[in-house]
Amino acid sequence: MEIALHLGVHETDNDHLVRCxxxxxxxxxxxxxxxxxxxxxxxxxRQLSFAMRGRDTTAETQEMLLDGILDDDDVRRVVFSSDSFLSLPKWAVSHGRLYHAAAERVSLLRNLFPDARIELFLAIRNPASFLPAMVKADKTGSILTQITDSDPGALRWSSLLARLSEAVPDAPITVWSYEDTPLIWPEVLRVVSGHAPENEMAGWLAWYWDLVTPKGHAALRRWFETNPPPDDHARRKMLSVLLERFAKPEELEQDALLPGWTVETVDRLSALYDDDLDLIGSMPGVTLLEP
Structure with a gap:
């Protein structure tokens, strides 16, 4: 049995993956x-993982849990997806870290499936846009307080991934940059689900609805219906051309600055993010999906 855990993160997916x-x-x-x-x-x-904290689980425990979730018996792989597996949104930035309790949370989930192969999947996002997006989505103001109390320049996704690897060393991690998702979305769907390469997921273009104009979305549909790409490289190339032509102007604009930030702040965080991606690409046990 394979268990694929799609961990989000917040403001990178909004359930597009599981819906598709x-x-x-x-x-x-x-x-x-x-x-x-x-x-x-x-x-x-979530509830069962905390209830079983510190308690041994068995293959029978796993089977009983899956029997209550799945309708079919002939299953080799299950995909579970939640951007709150790592934490609730208000704790995404705290204690000077990104998702400070993530290692424990994933370890507890792993404990529920002792007889399965666990794989972890998540998108990461430039803190220069991730933090403003989190603040914008929060109606309580608590996330802004947490961010204000942290040094955004000290936040590293590589640190999160290292903690996950240490907590669940037998679980390979696949990660991709939110900024690259438009070019590799079908590949993300395939690697998470594990479906056969020759299968194209129906409705995969729904992800682009908020990114392009209605005219552009229709153009994307027409193109890929009449010109099925022979491989991932050809699809990425055509997506790049179409997105450059039809992207909504507001999607190309700079995200709003947080209080106390300047353009220089954004540039600094973006440079640190690029360096972090280079480090992530060399981490053992971690696969970085790139265009």
Whole structure:
């Protein structure tokens, strides 16, 4: 049994991945890949993982848990997705770290499936846009307070990934940059679900609706319906051309600055992020998906 844990992070996916995979359940099910609805496991896995903290689990524990979530018996791989597996949004930045409790949270989830191969998947995002996006989505003001109390220049995704690797050393990690997602979205769907390379996920272009104009979205659909790309490289090349032509102007604008930030702050954080991506690309046990 393989368990794919898609961990978000916040403000990088908004359930696009799980919705697309659920739309393709029939095709994926024939390959032994189960995509349960989030309502069937998100709260349950969170509560049970804490309830089983410090307690041994067995293959029987795992089987009973999966029997309560899955409808089919002939399953080789299950995809669970939640951007709050690592933490609730208000704790995404705290104690001077990104997702300071993530290692414990993932370790607790791993404990629920002792007889399975666990794989971790997550997108990361430039702190220069990730932090403003988190603040914008928060209605309480608590995230801004947490960020204000931290040094944004000290926040490193590589640190988070190192802590995850240490907590669950047998779980390979696949990570991609949110900024690269438009070019590699179908590849993200494939690597998380584990579906056959020749299968194209129906509805994969829905991800681009907020990114391009309605005219542009129609152009994307027409192009890929009449010109199926022979490989990932060809798809990325055409996506790059179409997105450059049809992207909404507001999507190309600089994100709002947080209080106390300047353009120089954004430039500094972006440079640090680029350096962090270089480091992540060399980390053992971590695969960085790139265009």
């Amino acid at each position: 995979l659920m739309r393709n359940r029939a095709v994926l099910g024939k390959q032994g890949i189960a995509i349960p609805g989030p309502a069937r496991y998100r709260q349950q896995l």
